Amino acid sequence: MASTIRITLPDGSIKEVPAGTTVLEVAASIGTRLARETVAGLADGRMVDLRTALDHDVTLRIVTTRDPEGGEVIRHSAEHVLADAVKRLWPGTQIDAGRQDHSVKFQYDFRFPRAFRPEDLERIEEEMRRIIAEDLPFRRLEVGREEARRIMAQRGEELKLIRIDDIPEGETITLYEHGPFIDVCRGPHVQRTSQIGAVKLLEASGAYFKGDESNEMLQRIYGTAFASKKEMNAYFARLEEMRKRDHRKLGVQLDLFSFHPEAPASPFFHPRGAIVYNELVELMRSKYREYGYDEVITPQIFDVALWKRSGHYDNYRENMFFADAYDEVEDRKFSVKPMNCPSHCVLFASASHSYRDLPLRIADFGRLHRYERSGVVTGLTRVRSFSQDDAHIFCTPEQIGPEIRSLFDFIFEIYELFGFSSIEIFLSTRPEKAMGDPAVWQHAEKVLARSLDDRGAAYTLNAGDGAFYGPKIDFVVHDAIGREWQLATIQLDFLLPERFELTYVGSDGTEKRPVMIHRAILGSIERFFGVMLEHFAGDLPPWLAPEQVRVLPIVDAINPYAEKVRDALLEAGLRATVDSRQEKLGYKIREGESMKVPYLLVAGQREADAGTVALRLRHRRDEGSHPLDEVVARIANAVKTRSREL
């Protein structure tokens, strides 16, 4: 080993230090303040503990309490303090493990005889503050597997022993210790507990050991921590902002939809919501004409025999609703459709097809019902009754590539319209519970991967996450609270054509099996509605706004003119109303603004005399008076072009 090594710092300067120098020592050699704030290092881009001895030339960035990565180290350390606090308060408690991702939260699972209550969390939080005030140093120990087992066994940590056994052979086991607490952990951790500037426990919940439903349930505590109180306040303020744009809140505020116990997890769209919903559907319909789709309307309830044939009965039954008629015969059972694909297969099979007919693109906005377990439903994003911009493409194997590429154009065109920018793409491959020939799977997976590569689209491989009938590509966007939602999906299916014995006549006159592509772009209209509402924080672009224009007469005497203005707007195909209530202008504006109407047209005597209206754009000030026909043309144009601008 060389006696000196070269450390390249972010400013490009190079420091020569003896091999074995730690990250913290490098920091100290630069400045005492830096050393004081150091919580870790980024060595060649990898997070390392500040106690790590550097043994070769590296590019090093010192991570301090001010860096985002520093926050992660602080939360990770707070996690240990949490576990320490719980063990101090309830000495018999066994610890399991913390969280992988410390970008915003930390968590710890405990084997504890009951659920933690809110008052427990308060006590624990107090205890944590006490530990932080003790300013305990963190120590890092590298140990052998047996040593780690011995320490944990001695402390009665049964769960931890299982965890140690799960650590792959050959991996270095490190322990972190502060005060009386010690835990198996990769680190990194802060220097001393006092570097945790602010800590807050968020909630408690149950969580299965190792995330497996069949294992015992442990008690989990969530919390967050920051370098300073100020940073923590900023975090909570941001959370509050996000809550305000929660689609469930906006749905009530804007009178768009509601939920009722009479039909749990199934939205009722109010007149305003129905307008938005139908605009989304109409958007897809208009594009279908461009992209060569044929829309069909299919039944809601089917003989169970259909689902047995499609395979849904065996693989998806637990998510299906069954429908029994009053005097139904014993041997004929019915079920509400959870998907459209089988009925499209029935349609395809009902006529003969030539290769010249393909690809056949069948679209269906049919209402679907899926039984989702009670604990998983939420707002519009996970419901039991919904419809999709669903379509099935029947094509020849050679047509898969072109179809997929055309779908990418379609998908990106639609997402562009909404301004969705952070889209993640996932390619999911053969799961364990799969039907069909593995060779066929492999071929399908290759076609999808190649199509993605051809387009230069970055994607993540989700090995084993495909549907049971075929591989798929999912498109995921992020909502306002940072949750991920799958919207578009493209799924290849070699099995349904098999099961329904679908055929077409090829150019050589022989019967061939078509390939089926399931695809949705908005995904479920309901989910898209919710995600989009949060995305826009309720400020829907003009074409989607349920009420596009509201005319505000200043006094009663102007009402007739205001109605004329509204009629001109209606004539132009716009959704317009008049607020003719006997209220002051400020009041009407406030209401129009809170309902997020994109255009408010103020009309007083001056405007009535001149044939103008005073335009007020959503969230902006008075734009002054303009001739009525100009304003109508402007708004009509924004709607027609589906512009996001007013």
Add this chain to the structure above:
RNA sequence: GCCAACGUAGCUCAGCUGGUAGAGCAGCUGAUUCGUAAUCAGCAGGUCCGCGGUUCGAGUCCGCGCGUUGGCUCCA
């Protein structure tokens, strides 16, 4: 489905350790005719989610059910 928390007027919420329900906004009525984010006054509005139980007495305590929310698990 599992672990919790919550459920009071259309909405947002108050109601301490059990003593018979309250505010603001919305609604209705009247007055006000008003120029860019809330005019004033009055009135009305509640099986306190449902069903049981404890108690002289339950919005409040306990049990069960339903629903919602946050996690877990699941998610074709």
